[in-house]
Amino acid sequence: MEELFLRMAAAQPEAVAVDDRGHTTTYARLAEDARAIAGALADAGVPGGGLVGLRTHRGVSAVAGMLGIWMHGCGYVPVDPRYPAPRQDHIITDSAVGHLVDEEPGTGRLSVTATGRSAAHAHEVPEDTAYVIYTSGSTGQPKGVVVRHANVRALLDGCTSYTFGPDDVWSFFHSHSFDFSVWEIWGALTSGGRVVVVPDEATTDPSALVDLLAGRGVTVLSQVPSVFGYLVNELVERPVPLPALRYVVFGGEPVNVPAVLRWQDLGLAPRAELHNMYGITEITVHATDKVVVPDELRRHMMGTPIGRALPHLRIALLEDSRPVPPGVPGEMYVGGGGVAHGYLGRPELTGQRFVRLDLGDGPRVWYRTGDYALETDDGELEYLGRRDDQVKLRGFRIELGEVEAALRELPGIREGAVVLAETPGGEPALAAAYVPAGPAPDEDVLRKALGEVLPRHMVPSVYLPLSALPLTLSGKLDRAALAASVADTVG
Secondary structure: OHHHHHHHHHHOOOOEEEEEOOEEEEHHHHHHHHHHHHHHHHHOOOOOOOEEEEEOOOOHHHHHHHHHHHHOOOEEEEOOOOOOHHHHHHHHHHHOOOEEEEEOOOOOOEEEEEOOOOHHHOOOOOOOEEEEEEEOOOOOOOEEEEEEHHHHHHHHHHOOOOOOOOOOEEEEOOOOOOOHHHHHHHHHHOOOOEEEEOOHHHHHOHHHHHHHHHHHOOOEEEEOHHHHHHHHHHHHHOOOOOOOOOEEEEOOOOOOHHHHHHHHHHOOOOOOEEEEOOOOHHHOOOOEEEEOOHHHHOOOOOOEEEEEEOOOEEEEEEEOOEEOOOOOOEEEEEEEOOOOOEEOOOHHHHHHHEEEEEOOOOEEEEEEEEEEEEEOOOOOEEEEEEOOOEEEEOOEEEEHHHHHHHHHOOOOEEEEEEEEEEOOOOOEEEEEEEEEOOOOOOHHHHHHHHHOOOOHHHOOOEEEEOOOOOEOOOOOEOHHHHHHHHHHHHO
């Protein structure tokens, strides 16, 4: 990947690569900064071919850090400094990185620091490892996904329905600990475009985001559908034209149909084409592409239209390891150039989820997603959801078991379970139901305690004390009944 960037830097050295709060960095300067980081890693005695932690805020420093780590021949492990300290410590410990590229508080300068972990305990990873991103884990701990440079190149080469170039301005909206950022950064910098860093405050303030999109002339905007809904609400109240916008790319959640229809009615971005791209970290960001036509969304569908597999991938719908016919739901298995290497240091889990199958064109590795879809009569896919305890909220994949494990560890909690609920305003939210060991703890106390061990997006916003959790006849947690109870309370 760094070679693709350096070629672009040689072709247009004085073009702006990154705009971070109005401070611009050219391609030539970004390459220079990255080489300095690579040199610092060499001076620190960091061996090539392994992993290096990258603890920076979203911004030009993160991009320079990625490039510098790649130039040194290593893969980066993003550690978001906004995460609670225990979460950061787990990622650093589990990945066994011996060094971090760290952002110095106040100055923003990058430095290399040792973690104290010996290289003898480092994980073996493929030589072309690009990054290891940690996703939510069902056992209460996140797991690292090993993604290679070849996977990322296959993704960028496979997005043939887009025309990107030097005139494009891409939003860098998402944390570099979320793989949507890989698309946002390298889609831009390998096609000669400009990356505009979205400040933290603009990711939660739709008014500030609208001003940034209009002021910077953003042409490629990537959004989780629920966040897009807030953006549309702001535009309804304050109709700001966005004439430069060419693409809005959805990912991470089912399409917000009412928001898309309101967007169409507003007509503020007449050039913008809406795309829905299904994907997960284990298959390298995106797996499918569907141009969203608002009028198509008005007709009844069983699920969310996600289109067809990108050219470098195949998607099979299976039940009991056998293909299902069109119109019948099946679990999505993804094969091809985007399939990641596996889970870091977890061979058993890798074997369970990255399975070798022969579905008629020879044996290959398929990633078993746990997501269900059906094939329509025209050969496209509709996403139906999951059949396990994993959910997506605001683009983040969350294992409910991880949140539940943290909940049950809190003082005063005897039992606990977490479900995805819908607020009166129609927005999805995590809801924690629990059986107290005595008097019910104060809701603010629970929220604060969970916020100390979980990232903000995994902290429930609704809390419901119960005398007992509902169970099925087999003695298992009845999530459907629990969800109904929560819905009655929230509603």
